[in-house]
Amino acid sequence: MNTSHSNGGTAEKGSGEAAGEDPGETAQRQPSPRTFGNDDGLPRVPLPSLDATGERFLEWCAPLLSAAGLERTRAALASFLRPGGPGRTLHAALERYEAGEGVRSWLDTFWPYRYLGRRDRIALNANFFFLFEDTGEDQVERAAGLIAGAVAYKLRLDAEEIPPAVQRGRPLSMEQNRFLFSTTRIPGAEQDTVRAPYSADEPGPSTARHILVFFRGNMIRMDVVGPDGRPHTLDELQSALSAITKAEPALEPSVGHLTTKARAEWAASREALLALDPGNRAALEEVETALFCVCLEDFAPADTQEACDQLLYGDGAGRWFDKAVSFVVFGDGRAGINVEHCELDGTTVLSFVDAVLGTPAERQSRESGARPQGLPVTEPVRFVLDDGLRADIRDAAASFAAYAAATATRAVGFDDFGAARAKALGMSPDAFVQMAYQLAHKRAKGLVGTTYESIATRQYRNGRTEAMRVVTPEVLRFVAAMDDPAADAAGRAAAFREAALAHVRRAKQCQAGEAPEQHLWELQLIQKRRGAELGVTGPLPLFDSPGWVTMRDDYLSTSSAPSASIRYFGFGSTSEQCIGVAYVLLPDSFNVYLSTPAPVADAMHDFARELRVAIRELQELLEPKA
Known part of the structure; x- marks a missing residue:
């Protein structure tokens, strides 16, 4: 499971x-028009009482269980919830955490463990995709339009001019928008991390001016914003992309294949890259700070089914699955997006995609302040490889191809x-x-x-x-x-x-x-992180009970x-x-x-x-x- x-x-x-929901339920407060202007004033995620969660858990799992399985689950839950029992201790720790300074939600620690703690491959398993509506444009025109729209969105986001999402008069959290650009998941031996702007290490919006373009196994750094902060024009973007599509297949195997590996294995490969040559650190810097990826395919999918499959997994040579956002544009101009999930959920990405696709690219380019400034700078991103890393990349490619083939x-x-x-x-x-x-x-x-x-x-x-x-x-x-x-x-x-x-x-x-599941799951994670400190060190039968195992x-x-x-x-x-x-x-x-x-x-x-x-x-x- x-x-x-x-x-x-x-x-x-x-x-x-x-x-x-009842359409009559609307909030009275006038939201701030600034992108992040409402976030600090939003209500906190309610932390349910332990007893309420226990009742709901039994209610939710009961329809899936036999009478014997339900009885075993009820007994395990009673042991967990007993006065002075492990559930009370873990829940009290969660209550203290939620009351701590700077904590926005009792789930603040849960989300990194849920997403960044997974150790299997994220390619195909965790990343998700959208296939866009067709426009009839050719590949270069479509890709340039997506770039122009995304850059225009980024500049508006930097200025906090993206209108906050509002539902039934209530503002919604815009926090995830901070992770749309220049965000990269970094593999770790035990848990991954995220490199992103708006963070302690990189405060404020991303200052990167480039994207990463893939074509035939080549990785190309392409400037999309000039030195003065003004975007390149659509014509200039098209010219640069057209030149890229004339490239011959890469001579070296693509390091992108390594992002398809299980996370600890990819972390080891990344360390090997860094140890081999100083130039690899610079290459990773270009990749990890890029605003987003544009993956150009040199073929046209046979049908919608193949287009969807290629967006879900594709060929690892033309992807960097750790990047938050990767636009994929096929040889016939059909396009979509592949998204790394750890900091982005679908509603945020849908709003972004709707903004990029909902206005003609020419208008977005013009309103972003794009001006002629010559052909965008494009430079290949090259990694230094030895025989061991080449073999590692070939093995990763073969393993992922087999894994994709084993998915229907x-x-x-x-x-x-x-x-x-x-x-x-x-x-x-x-x-x-x-x-x-x-x-x-x-x-x-x-x-x-x-x-x-x-x-x-x-x-x-x-x-x-x-x-x-x-x-x-x-x-x-x-x-x-x-x-x-x-x-x-x-x-x-x-x-x-x-x-x-x-x-x-x-x-x-x-x-x-x-809802009971994430509450109980976080209590389970607290025991794993702090069980010795809290005196909750023994096995917790609840999390091996038929109800917990079957429900999930x-x-x-x-x-x-x-x-x-x-x-x-x-x-x-x-x-x-x-x-x-x-x-x-x-x-x-x-x-x-x-x-x-x-x-x-x-x-x-x-x-x-x-x-x-x-x-x-x-x-x-x-x-x-x-």
Whole structure:
């Protein structure tokens, strides 16, 4: 089981309509117009009481357990929660931490451990992608436009002129925007770190003026902002990119392959690079400080499926998976983005992408103050390699290619269903598709399995996401009713609506900070970090109980990206039996990208087929009868 939930918050629902909030609930305070002007005044993420978390944990895991498994879980929880027991000690430590000076949220330590503590590869496992809508532009024109739009956004962000996100009158945290540019994850032997602006080491916005361009295994440093801080024009960007696309394939193997390795292994390779030659430190400096990456592919994908797959993993020779933002532009001008997840969730990236794609590049370039200043400086980024590092890179490339080949994916599009249709039938759109997933999974695999859904909590200070578990008693009754020969249409429809309402209620719980999983997980992490100091050193049966293990072992891992700027969104699966379900639900369309380990690919294809049936069947069920 992958306890990191690789998609946790990749493109989570916002805290309003998607989960069925009352439209009448609006805040009265007038938000600041400055990008980060509201963050310090946002409410703190609520820290639930330990007893409330215990009650919710039992409620959430119960539908997934046998009677014997539930009893074992209840006993383990009682031991954890007993007066003077380990849970009380760990929770008291968490309360003291939250009250500490400079702490913005009781989750401040949780997030680095959750994302930076994972030791497997992040390529395919953690990074996520968006496939943009087509524009008909050629590769160079499309890439130049993306660069111009991103640089314009960066300059506005530097001046705090990006309007703060506001939902139902409430400002949302903009903290993640600080990590869009010049941010790079740095591998570590035990835990990774992040190199980023707006930090103690690099206060304020990034002063970098260059991006990193990949083409045919070459890495090129390309200036996109002149010495006086004014961006290059679109024509100049196109000229520089056109010259880059005439390059021959690189003679040396690409160091980018090393970013596909498991984290401790990549950390060792990075140390070997630094030890071999002083020039490698300078090369890494260029890579790690670059504003973002632009990955130019010298081929056109055969279809949408291949475009999505290439955005998810591609060839490591043309990627630096540790960079926060990498635009990928194919030979035919189709484009998308690959995002490193540790500091960025989907809602932030969607806002960025919408801004870049929502205004013509010519206008963004002009309004950014771009002026003619000659061809942008381009210089190859070269690493000094020895035979050992060359072999290391070749091994990493072969291993990642095999890993990608062992992942099955499927793009599924619905042109005859969307959020507007669900609303017209009196149903929350997200609840509708989540119930369709449950029905399709039961029919495809023969069981209702653990389902994860990310829920945005950016209405809180430094808020990110909450982990929602979709399976409720109402879901079990709904799925059973749908295939019960004795159930009539009215009974099935009633069960469907009850399950959907339960889904909305749980989503609201998560948005209110009333969810058990991350709270208990952080207590588990506190014991690992500080157990000896706190006197909590023995095993904690709760975290080996059937409830904890089963609730977190995903069969479906789901997340949504509602934006008209993108066609598909995707990420890798999170366990050996898991199907990753990334979906773009728009008013008149519904696109889903599925991923799963190749050994269970047949079940994923069965799920895709059953999902089509379920979407049609559930619409018919809610149709008003004449």
